[in-house]
Amino acid sequence: MEILALVKRVPATDSKIKVAGDGKSIDPQGIEFVLNPYDEFAVEQALKTKEALGGTVTVLTVGGPESQKELRTCLAMGADKAVLMKHEGPELDAHALATVLAAKIEELHPDLVFCGRQAVDTDDAQVGQRLAALLGWSCLSDAGTFELSDGSWTGTRDIEGGKESVKGSLPAVITCNKGLNEPRYPNLKGIMMAKKKPLEECEVQGAENKETLVALTPPPARPEPAILGEGPEAVAVLMDKLKNEAKVL
Amino acid sequence: MSRFKGVDFYAVDGLLDDEERMVRDSVREFVDEEFMPVVVEHHRAGTFPAELIPKMGELGFLGAGLRGYGCAGLNSVAYGLILQELERGDSGLRSFVSVQGALCMYPIHAYGSEAQKEKYLPAMARGECIGCFGLTEPDYGSNPGGMVTRAVEDGDSYVLNGVKMWITNGSVADLAVVWAKLGDEIRGFLVEKGTPGYSTKDVENKFSLRVSVTSELIFEDCRIPKENLLPGVSGLKGPLSCLTQARYGIAWGGIGAAMAVYEEALSYAGNRIQFSRPIAGYQLVQEKLVWMLNEITKAQLLAWRLGRLKDEGGMDFSQVSLAKRNNVWMALECARKARDILGANGITDEYHAGRHMCNLESVYTYEGTHDIHTLILGHKITGIPAYD
Numbered sequence: 001m002e003i004l005a006l007v008k009r010v011p012a013t014d015s016k017i018k019v020a021g022d023g024k025s026i027d028p029q030g031i032e033f034v035l036n037p038y039d040e041f042a043v044e045q046a047l048k049t050k051e052a053l054g055g056t057v058t059v060l061t062v063g064g065p066e067s068q069k070e071l072r073t074c075l076a077m078g079a080d081k082a083v084l085m086k087h088e089g090p091e092l093d094a095h096a097l098a099t100v101l102a103a104k105i106e107e108l109h110p111d112l113v114f115c116g117r118q119a120v121d122t123d124d125a126q127v128g129q130r131l132a133a134l135l136g137w138s139c140l141s142d143a144g145t146f147e148l149s150d151g152s153w154t155g156t157r158d159i160e161g162g163k164e165s166v167k168g169s170l171p172a173v174i175t176c177n178k179g180l181n182e183p184r185y186p187n188l189k190g191i192m193m194a195k196k197k198p199l200e201e202c203e204v205q206g207a208e209n210k211e212t213l214v215a216l217t218p219p220p221a222r223p224e225p226a227i228l229g230e231g232p233e234a235v236a237v238l239m240d241k242l243k244n245e246a247k248v249l
Numbered sequence: 250m251s252r253f254k255g256v257d258f259y260a261v262d263g264l265l266d267d268e269e270r271m272v273r274d275s276v277r278e279f280v281d282e283e284f285m286p287v288v289v290e291h292h293r294a295g296t297f298p299a300e301l302i303p304k305m306g307e308l309g310f311l312g313a314g315l316r317g318y319g320c321a322g323l324n325s326v327a328y329g330l331i332l333q334e335l336e337r338g339d340s341g342l343r344s345f346v347s348v349q350g351a352l353c354m355y356p357i358h359a360y361g362s363e364a365q366k367e368k369y370l371p372a373m374a375r376g377e378c379i380g381c382f383g384l385t386e387p388d389y390g391s392n393p394g395g396m397v398t399r400a401v402e403d404g405d406s407y408v409l410n411g412v413k414m415w416i417t418n419g420s421v422a423d424l425a426v427v428w429a430k431l432g433d434e435i436r437g438f439l440v441e442k443g444t445p446g447y448s449t450k451d452v453e454n455k456f457s458l459r460v461s462v463t464s465e466l467i468f469e470d471c472r473i474p475k476e477n478l479l480p481g482v483s484g485l486k487g488p489l490s491c492l493t494q495a496r497y498g499i500a501w502g503g504i505g506a507a508m509a510v511y512e513e514a515l516s517y518a519g520n521r522i523q524f525s526r527p528i529a530g531y532q533l534v535q536e537k538l539v540w541m542l543n544e545i546t547k548a549q550l551l552a553w554r555l556g557r558l559k560d561e562g563g564m565d566f567s568q569v570s571l572a573k574r575n576n577v578w579m580a581l582e583c584a585r586k587a588r589d590i591l592g593a594n595g596i597t598d599e600y601h602a603g604r605h606m607c608n609l610e611s612v613y614t615y616e617g618t619h620d621i622h623t624l625i626l627g628h629k630i631t632g633i634p635a636y637d
Contacts (some may be wrong), residue, residue, distance in 0.1 A: 014252060032254075069267065076271055185279055188309030188321035188331075191271045 001055030004108060005046040006101065006115035006127070007039040007074060009067045013120055019216045024090075026216070035070045038116025040183035041176035045146060046114045047078045048181060053148065056080045058108065062087050062097060062204060075194035076186035082197070083108075087204040091122070093211040098130035100207050105135060110171065117142050117175045128175035138168030141175045253281055253337060256508045258542055261549045265326065272327040276334035279308060284338045288460060289598050295459045297345060297421070306376025310335070310346050312354035314494075318370035320354070326556035329501035333552075336502030337509045340608035341461030343502045348417045349373060351494035353380025353426050356437055359490070360481030365439065369424060381422035383413035383466045384488045390415075391621050392636070394485050398429040398468065400438060405475050407431070407438060409446070409468040415615070419464025420449040426479075427466070428488045437479035437487050446471030457611040459604075493566045496573040496616050500555060503576035504548050506609060510580075510587035510602045511541040517591050517600070528590070537586040544579035551575060567629040574622035581609040 011017065012032045020027040035043075046057045059074040060083040061067045071082035085104060092100070105113065118125035132139030138153075140146065144163060146155040151170055156163040158177050186194075228237040242249045255277070262270065283301055291298050305311060309321035314328035323331075336343035354373050357365055372378035389395045398411025409429055419425075425440045425447070440447050452463040479487070515538055518529035528534045555572050558564040584606035588595035595602050613619050621636075628634045 012252075072267060073271065076275075185308055186271060186275045187307060188272055188275070188313055188323060188327075190309075191268050191275065192321060192323065194271075195268060 001049065001053050001112065002108070002110040003046045003049055003055055003057045004105065004110040004113045005039070005042045005057060005059045005074065005079065006113065007043065007059055007061050007070060008036045008116075008119045008121075009033050009061065009063055009070045010036045010119055010121040013037065017218070019218055023215050024213050033066070033069070035073050036116050036119045036121075038118055038120065038176060038178070040116075041178065041180045042114035042116050042174075043074050043077055043079065044181045044183040045143075045174070045176055046112075047184070049112065049148060050078075055111075058083060058110070060085065060101075060104065060108075062092065062100065064088050068199065071199060072194050073186060075197045075199070076191040077184055078190055080197065082199040084199060084201045085204045086201055087207070090209070090213065092204075092207050093209045094124050094126035094130055095211070096207040096209045098127050098134055100204050101127070101131055102134040104202075105131070112148075112171060113137075113173045115173070115175055117177045125175075128173050132173035135171070135173070138170075138172040139175070140166055140168065140172065142177045143174050144177055144179055146174055146176075146180060253277055253509070253512070256511055256542065256545050257549075258546045259550065261546075261553060264553055265330075269324070269327045269330060272323065273330040273334060275308070276310070276331050277337070279304070280334055280338040280342075284342060288339055288342075288601075288604075291460045292339070292598060292604055293459075295453075295455065297341065297460055297462050299421070302345075302376040302379070305346065306374060309374075310350075311376055312350040312358070312370065312374050314350065315354055315358050315370070315374075318358070318366055319374040320358075320370065324556070325497070325559040326553060329498060329552055329556050332498040333501040333505040333508075335505065337505035339460045339604065340502065340506060340612050341458045343498075343505070344417050344458060344461050347495050347498045347502070348382055349376075349380050351498055352382035352491050353424065355494050356426055356479060356482070356487065356491050357439070360437060360479040360487060361439075362476070362480050364476065365479070369439070373424075378423045379418055379421055380424050380426060381416050381418040381464075381466070382488075382491065383416055383419075383425050383427040384492075385413060385415050387412060387414045387465075391618060393428070393488060394435070396428065396430060396435070398427070400429040400431045400436065402431070402475075403472070406472045407475060407478065409438065409440065409471040409473065411468050413466040413468075415452070416449075416464050416466050417458075418462055419466055420451050421462050425466060426491075427468070429468075431478075434483045435485055435487060436483055438473060439477040439479065440468075440471065440473055444471055444473060457607040459607075489566070492616060493569050496569045497555065497559065497564075499612060499616055500548075500569065500572035500576045501552050503573075503580035503609075503612065504545060504552060506605045506612075507541065507545050507548065507576075507580040507583040510584045510605050511538070511545060513600060513602055514538060514541070514587035514590040517594070521592075534590055537590055541583045541586060544583065548572075548576040548579055565629075567625055570617065570622040570625040573617065574619055574626070577609065577612050578619055581606070581613050584609050 012034045015031045018027040050057050057079040058081050059079045062085045115128045140155045142158045144156045144158040154167040228234050313321040313323045316322040332343050384393050400407045400409050423442045427438045427440050446469045448467045449464045519527050521528045551572050587602040624635045
């Protein structure tokens with residue numbers, strides 16, 4: 001079984017994000033970049049599938065040379081090889097990204113593609129589904145469970161307040177949700193072996209954005225907390241605020 | 250849950266390679282997710298989190314610096330970073346891994362027969378066989394050469410008699426590496442748990458290293474097969490070479506404990522308001538925080554350089570003494586200052602500084618006391634030993 005996991009380098013979720021001088025990108029200074037947390041579920045599921053059925057796991061990302069670090073992390077977790085599709089400059093939109101990925105996937109022809117349900121930087125949650133549409137493959141989005149048997153898959157899609165049970169054929173694109181599995185830590189032997197595993201680089205070609213990022217606006221600063229009073233006198237003021245300002249009573 | 254970010258004022262990260270950083274981050278995440286949620290309950294109960302041993306084996310923490318036999322084969326800096334991250338959690342957790350790797354697996358790897366290596370090392374790397382190291386005796390601590398534990402040859406066996414004291418992992422160990430005098434010569438012996446004549450008794454009611462088992466090992470006509478002698482070494486240099494390995498790791502461990510208490514004190518000082526402002530805004534508190542940062546930064550550079558020297562083959566045991574002496578001392582001072590900054594809160598286990606402070610009192614004393622390392626260095630630079 002040929003398995004592909006799509007991953008992305010993103011800022012750690014506890015980073016303090018600052019908008020850069022151009023107003024359209026984030027200032028990377030002092031930010032720790034990590035493997036997108038949802039992609040960890042994708043890599044774990046790819047590795048579990050390989051462990052159960054044999055085959056190879058390839059991890060692929062589109063990004064700058066610094067994304068090698070996240071690919072090496074995946075190799076240390078146990079992936080067999082990595083592909084870096086080099087792209088610098090403005091980030092590709094979901095359409096352009098799905099298009100270049102689809103072209104590369106036609107070349108790699110895996111049986112299964114796993115990706116995170118979304119990247120935690122742009123929160124677009126579109127690439128997996130668009131990719132399946134472009135390839136004409138089945139797609140389980142927001143996978144909460146996933147199983148393979150006899151050349152087809154069954155799984156559940158996490159929906160608001162419940163689950164949908166779905167089955168489908170291979171090849172397929174699976175977008176992985178939290179809870180699908182418990183991602184492993186890279187073990188130390190895996191880390192030592194990672195540098196000996198192949199990491200292929202190629203250029204992204206012919207990508208064309210249909211959307212343009214105009215501006216990034218940080219959320220408004222939180223208002224300073226106010227002390228409304230002390231002791232019993234504060235109760236009346238607090239009640240008034242809860243009723244008339246916060247409107248929660 | 251907040252992630253531990255470490256302290257890196259001098260961009261020491263830039264001195265590490267990708268693998269070293271990845272090892273560090275992997276252990277850091279393990280400590281955050283698996284150990285920190287349980288440390289306080291184990292500390293209160295005085296128990297070691299044995300449930301983490303298989304996972305530590307699987308991740309490759311045990312004997313990580315050794316090559317072959319299922320060990321990860323890391324370089325010395327990566328190995329040191331593991332111990333740094335573990336001790337950021339607790340000195341007891343780091344002690345477990347130090348004893349397993351540096352004090353038990355190392356002598357088998359360096360001085361054991363091929364059969365001994367095959368039998369024990371892979372199981373020890375997986376955490377299925379736990380080791381302990383019996384050198385110190387009730388009356389022989391800083392002077393291990395005076396030991397009174399004896400081995401006597403008798404047919405196909407050696408018969409051991411004596412008592413070892415302050416032995417980390419003692420009662421939980423499946424295998425004890427025991428140093429005893431055979432005639433006039435110190436030799437290493439492998440004693441398996443359950444051997445008749447071998448018993449253990451735990452040290453109870455400790456103030457320090459509560460997340461670690463400390464025991465007394467008792468040998469009464471304990472008969473072991475002759476093939477359990479470590480063939481490759483005789484004399485005090487056997488156990489001392491193990492201690493050099495362990496002290497190397499402790500020099501890194503101290504940095505971890507110091508970073509933990511520094512981060513806690515810095516965060517507390519920023520939030521705790523007295524009079525008109527956070528206490529971080531007062532000169533006396535700033536002086537303490539800066540002292541810690543200053544010492545942590547120096548300790549990081551010492552440890553990093555020591556690691557590179559170790560891999561290049563140019564490390565002298567006296568350089569290890571300097572790093573152990575400095576880094577554990579500064580960690581203990583950091584913990585005391587952090588406890589001070591935390592005020593009354595610092596005496597409860599809601600904060601980590603008090604636990605680290607008590608632990609570091611042990612680390613200051615074991616593996617060569619602070620004063621003994623001073624004398625090792627004094628001997629080195631003057632050529633005159635201050636001990637007999």
